[in-house]
Amino acid sequence: MPKLAIERARRADAPATGRAGLGRGLAALAMPWHGLARALARLQRRRQQRHEQQLLDPHALRDLGLDRSELGSYDAEAAGAVDCTRRRVFNVEVG
Structure with missing residues (x-):
C-alpha cells in the first residue's frame, strides 16, 4: 500500500x-x-402536486386519460410506492 x-x-x-x-x-x-x-x-412536493391535480376539471382529466378516482393510484405509482400498472407512469424522482 x-x-x-x-x-x-x-x-x-x-x-x-x-x-x-x-x-x-x-x-x-x-x-x-x-x-x-x-x-x-x-x-x-407531493402534497402540492395532489392539490394541483384536484384543481383539474373533468375535461382536462379525460384529455389525460384519467378519471378523478384514479389520481390516488397514479400518485402511488409515480412515487414508486406500488408497482406500475400503467404504461405512462414512471418514477422520475431519483434519490
Missing part, C-alpha cells in the same frame, strides 16, 4: 479532534437531519 494511502487510512481512524475533527463530527450529526429535510421536501 502506498505511503499516502496508509496515512489517509490512519487519519480516517483517528478520533475527531481539532477543527477538522469537529467538522467531521458535526457533519456526522447533521446527516440524519439532512435526510429528514429531504423527506419533508419530497412530502411537500
Whole structure:
C-alpha cells in the first residue's frame, strides 16, 4: 500500500479532534437531519402536486386519460410506492 494511502487510512481512524475533527463530527450529526429535510421536501412536493391535480376539471382529466378516482393510484405509482400498472407512469424522482 502506498505511503499516502496508509496515512489517509490512519487519519480516517483517528478520533475527531481539532477543527477538522469537529467538522467531521458535526457533519456526522447533521446527516440524519439532512435526510429528514429531504423527506419533508419530497412530502411537500407531493402534497402540492395532489392539490394541483384536484384543481383539474373533468375535461382536462379525460384529455389525460384519467378519471378523478384514479389520481390516488397514479400518485402511488409515480412515487414508486406500488408497482406500475400503467404504461405512462414512471418514477422520475431519483434519490
